[in-house]
Amino acid sequence: MDRRNAPPGFATRAIHLGYDPATAEGALTPPIYMTSTYAFESAEAGGEMFAGQRAGYVYGRTKNPTQTLLEARMASLEGAEAALALASGMGAIAATAWSLLAAGDRVVIDRTLYGSTYAFFTQGLVRYGVEVAVADLTDPEATAEALRPGTRMVYFETPANPNLRVIDIAAVAAAARAGGAAVVVDNTFATPALQRPLEHGADLVLHSATKYLGGHGDLLGGIVAGRAETIARIRGTGLRWMTGATLSPLNAFLILRGLKTLELRMERHCAAATRLAALLAGHPAVARVAYPGLAEGAAADVVRRQMAGHGGLVACELRGGMAAGLRVMNALRLVTRAVSLGDAETLVQHPASMTHAAYPPEERARHGITDGLIRFSVGLETVEDILADVTRALDAA
Numbered sequence: 001m002d003r004r005n006a007p008p009g010f011a012t013r014a015i016h017l018g019y020d021p022a023t024a025e026g027a028l029t030p031p032i033y034m035t036s037t038y039a040f041e042s043a044e045a046g047g048e049m050f051a052g053q054r055a056g057y058v059y060g061r062t063k064n065p066t067q068t069l070l071e072a073r074m075a076s077l078e079g080a081e082a083a084l085a086l087a088s089g090m091g092a093i094a095a096t097a098w099s100l101l102a103a104g105d106r107v108v109i110d111r112t113l114y115g116s117t118y119a120f121f122t123q124g125l126v127r128y129g130v131e132v133a134v135a136d137l138t139d140p141e142a143t144a145e146a147l148r149p150g151t152r153m154v155y156f157e158t159p160a161n162p163n164l165r166v167i168d169i170a171a172v173a174a175a176a177r178a179g180g181a182a183v184v185v186d187n188t189f190a191t192p193a194l195q196r197p198l199e200h201g202a203d204l205v206l207h208s209a210t211k212y213l214g215g216h217g218d219l220l221g222g223i224v225a226g227r228a229e230t231i232a233r234i235r236g237t238g239l240r241w242m243t244g245a246t247l248s249p250l251n252a253f254l255i256l257r258g259l260k261t262l263e264l265r266m267e268r269h270c271a272a273a274t275r276l277a278a279l280l281a282g283h284p285a286v287a288r289v290a291y292p293g294l295a296e297g298a299a300a301d302v303v304r305r306q307m308a309g310h311g312g313l314v315a316c317e318l319r320g321g322m323a324a325g326l327r328v329m330n331a332l333r334l335v336t337r338a339v340s341l342g343d344a345e346t347l348v349q350h351p352a353s354m355t356h357a358a359y360p361p362e363e364r365a366r367h368g369i370t371d372g373l374i375r376f377s378v379g380l381e382t383v384e385d386i387l388a389d390v391t392r393a394l395d396a397a
Contacts, residue, residue, distance in 0.1 A: 010077065010192075010193065010263055011262075011263045011264070013073065013076045013077060014073060014077060014259040014260055014262055014263065015259075015260045017072060017073050017076050018069050018072040018073060018076075019069055030066065030069055030253070030256065031066070032066050032249050032250055032252075032253045033064055033065045033066050033249050034249050034250070035060060035064075035249075036059070036060040037058075037059055037060065038056070038057040038058060038059070040056075046058075060246065060249075061239070061240060061244060061246045062235055062236070062239060062240045062246075063235070064247075064249050064252065066249040066252040066253055066256075067085050067247055067249065067252045069252075069256060070083075070085050070247075070252045070255055070256050070259075071083040071084060071085050071223075073256065073259055074192075074207075074213075074223050074225055074259075075225050077192040077193075077196075077259070078187075078192045078196055078197075078198060078205050078225040079192075079196050079198050079199055080198055080205070080225035080226050080227075080231075081226070081227050081228040081231070082225065082226070082227070082228040082231040082232070083223055083224065083225035083226075083231060084223070084224050084225075084231050084234055084235050084239065085209070085221060085222070085223055085247045085252055085255070086221070086222040086223070086224070086239060086243075086245045086246070086247055087220060087221065087222065087245040087246055087247050087248070087251075088208065088210065088220045088221065088222045088245065089186075089188065089206070089207065089208025089209070089210060089211075089221075089222040090116055090117070090120065090208075090222070091222045091243055091245030092206050092207070092208075092222030092223060092224045092245075093117055093120060093186075093206060093222070094120065094238070094242070094243050094245065095224070095234050095237075095238025095239050095242060095243045095245055096184065096204060096206065096224050096234055096238060097120075097121075097125060097130075097153075097238075098237065098238045098242040098243065099233050099234040099237040099238035099242070100152070100153060100182065100230075100233070100234075101125070101130050101152060101153060102129075102130075103128055103129030103130065104129055104130075104131075105130050105131070105150070105152040105153070106130070106131040106132075106133065106148070106150045106151045106152060107121065107125065107130060107131070107132050107133070107151070107152065107153045107154070107155060108132075108133045108134075108135055108137075108146045108147060108151055108153070108154045108155070108181070109121050109122075109132060109133070109134055109135075109154075109155045109156065110134075110135065110136070110137040110155070110156035110157065110160065110165075110167060111134050111135065111136050111137075111366070112157070112160040112161070112162075112163060112165050112368065112369070113155075113156070113157055113160065113161065113186075114157065114161040114186075114356075115351075115356040115358035115359060116358060117157075117186070118356075118358055118359060119358040121155070122134070123358075133146050133148075133151075137154070137156050137167050137172055138165055138166075138167055138168070138299070140171060140175075143171075143172060143175050144175055147175055147176060147178075147179050147181060148179075149179065151176070151179055151180075151181045152180075152181055152182065153181055153182050153183075153184060154172060154176045154181050154182070154183050154184070155184045155185075155186075156172065156184075156185060156186070157185070157186040157188070157189065158185060158186075158187075158189075158190070158195075158197075158306075159189045159190065159292055159311060159313065160189075161188075161189065161351075161356075161375075162313075162315055162349075162351040162356060162369060162373065162375040163290050163315050163368050163369060163373065164189075164290040164291060164292060164311075164313055164314075164315055165290075165368075166292055166295060166299050166302050166303055166307075167302070168302045168305075168306070169183075169185060169197050169200035169201060169202055169306055170200040170201050170305075170306070173200060173201025173202055173203075174201065177201070182203040182204065183197075183201065183202045183203050183204075184202070184203065184204045184205075184206065185197035185202040185204070185205050185206070186205075186206050186207070186208075187205045187206065187207055188206075188207050188208045188211050188212070188342075189211075189212075189311050189313055189341075190307060190309075190311055191207070191212045191213065191262060191266060192205075193262050193263045193266040193308070193309070194266060194270075194307050194308045194309040194310075194311060195306055195307045195308065197306075198225070198226065200306055203226055203227070203230070204224055204225065204226040204230065205224070205225050205226065206222070206223065206224045206225075207222065207223040207224075208221075208222055209221030209222055209223050209255050209258075210222075210340065210342075211340065211341050211342030211343075212258075212262065212265070212266065212269075212312070212341075212342035213255050213258055213259060213262065213342075214251075214254055214255050214258040214342070215258040215261065215262065215265055215342060215343070215344070216254075216258065216343060216344060217340060217342075217343035217344070217345065218254065219251045219254045219255065220251065221247055221251050221252075221255050222245070222247075265380065266309060266311075266312070267309070268380050269311070269312030269342075269378055269379070269380070270309040270310055270311060270312060271383070272312070272378045272379070272380075272383040272386060273291065273293075273310065273311060273312045273313065273314050273376075273378040274291075274293050274310060275383055275387060276314050276376060276378050276383075276386060276387065276390065277289055277291035277293060277294055277314045279387055279390065279391065280314065280316045280390070280394075281294065283391070283394050284319075285318055285319055285320075285324065285328070285394045285395075285397050286316045286317070286318060286319070286394070287316075287317045287318065287319045287372070288316065288317040289314065289315070289316045289317075290314070290315040290316065290317075291310060291311075291313075291314045291315070292307060292310040292311060293310035312341075312342070312377060312378045312379075313341060313375060313376070313377055313378070314375070314376045314378060315373055315374065315375040315376070316373070316374060316376075317370055317372045317373050318372045318373075318374065318397070319372070320372065320397070321370070321371045321372040322350070322352065322353075322371035322372060324372060324397050325350055325371070325372050325373070325374045326350065327396070327397040328374065328393045328394060328396075328397045329348055329349075329350060329374060329393075331392065331393035331396040331397060332348060332389055332390070332393045333389055333392070333393075334346065334381065334385055334386065334389040335347065335348050335376070335386065335389050335390065335393075336348070337349065339354050340377070341375075341377035342377060343377065343379060344379050344380045344381075345379045345380075345381070346376065346377065346378050346379035346381060346386050347376070347377040347379070348374055348375070348376050348377075349374070349375055350373075350374055351369050351373055351374075351375055352364055352369055352370070352371045352373065356369050376390075
C-alpha cells in the first residue's frame with residue numbers, strides 16, 4: 001500500500017510527534033525541563049499569561065515543557081483533542097472527579113474497579129454529597145436502570161481490574177448520552193495501542209501511566225484525555241486547585257521514553273499472555289480462567305469490536321480457594337509477587353488480600369473477586385521460562 005500521503009502511524013507518532021531536534025541544539029532525545037518557575041519577558045507578558053490572554057509557562061504545578069510534549073503525544077495516540085498528565089493514576093481520577101462533579105450530582109460506577117478507585121468513589125466522594133451508584137455495566141438492563149435522571153458521570157474500566165470483565169463502551173456511551181451523562185473509561189489495561197475508548201463514544205479516557213505507558217516499573221504517573229475544553233477545566237481546577245497532583249519533569253520524560261516502545265511491548269505482552277491463558281485453562285488445578293482472548297458469546301463480540309489485542313493480564317481462579325492461591329504464588333520462582341502491572345517482569349498478586357482489600361468481603365463475593373482468584377501481569381521474559389515456572393507452581397499446589 002502506498003503510504004506516501006498517509007498520516008503517520010501509531011508508533012511513528014509515539015516516537016516523533018511534537019518534537020524537532022533543531023529546537024534543542026540538535027538533541028535527538030527531548031530535554032528534561034527541571035524548573036519550577038518561569039521568567040517573563042516583561043511584566044505585561046506575565047500579567048497576560050495569568051489572565052489567560054497569552055500562551056506560556058508560569059509555574060510548574062500546572063504545566064512544564066516536558067509534560068506538554070507527553071500530553072501532545074498521548075492526545076494523538078488516544079485520538080483526543082487534548083490530554084493532561086498528572087502525578088499518578090489516582091491523581092488523574094481525583095482531579096477529573098473534583099473538576100466535573102459537585103454536591104448533589106450522581107455517578108454510576110461499574111461493580112468491578114481497582115480497589116483504590118472503588119474506595120475513592122464509594123468512601124471518598126460520598127463524604128462531599130455526591131451520590132454514587134454501583135451497577136453491572138455489562139448488563140444492558142442494569143445499565144439502563146442505573147442511569148436515572150440526574151446522573152452526571154458513568155465511570156468504568158475495560159478490561160476491568162482484576163477479573164478482566166469487558167464492557168461494551170459504545171453501548172454504555174449511547175445509554176449515558178441519552179441522559180446527558182459523561183462517560184469516563186479507564187484504559188490502563190489495554191492502552192491506546194489496543195483500544196481507544198473515545199472512538200467508541202467515551203468522553204474521557206484515563207490511564208495509570210505507571211503501568212504499560214511507562215512500562216518499566218520505575219515511575220508514577222497518570223493521564224486523562226478528551227475534549228480540549230474539558231481538559232483545560234481539569235488542569236485549571238482539579239490539578240491547580242484541588243489536588244496539586246503534578247507530574248515531575250523526570251517522570252514525564254520516562255513516560256515519553258516508554259511510549260516509544262509501547263506498540264512493540266504490547267505485541268509481546270499479548271502473545272505471552274495468550275499462551276499463559278491457554279496453559280492455565282488446561283491445568284487441573286485451575287477452575288476458571290479470565291482473559292479477553294477466551295471470552296465467549298456477547299463478550300467475545302465486544303472484544304472483537306473494540307480491542308486490537310487481548311492484553312497482558314490473565315486472571316485465574318484456583319480450585320481450593322485462597323489457600324491454593326497462596327500456595328501457587330509462594331511456589332513461583334521467576335514470577336514476582338507484586339501488585340503492579342505492565343512491567344518487563346511477570347508479576348502475580350492476590351486481589352482479595354491485596355489490591356481489592358478495600359472491598360468489603362461480601363462485595364468482593366458479589367462482584368466476582370473470589371478468594372481463590374490470582375492475577376498475572378505477563379512480562380517480557382522468554383515466554384517458555386514463564387510457562388515453565390507457572391506449570392511447576394501449579395503442579396506443586
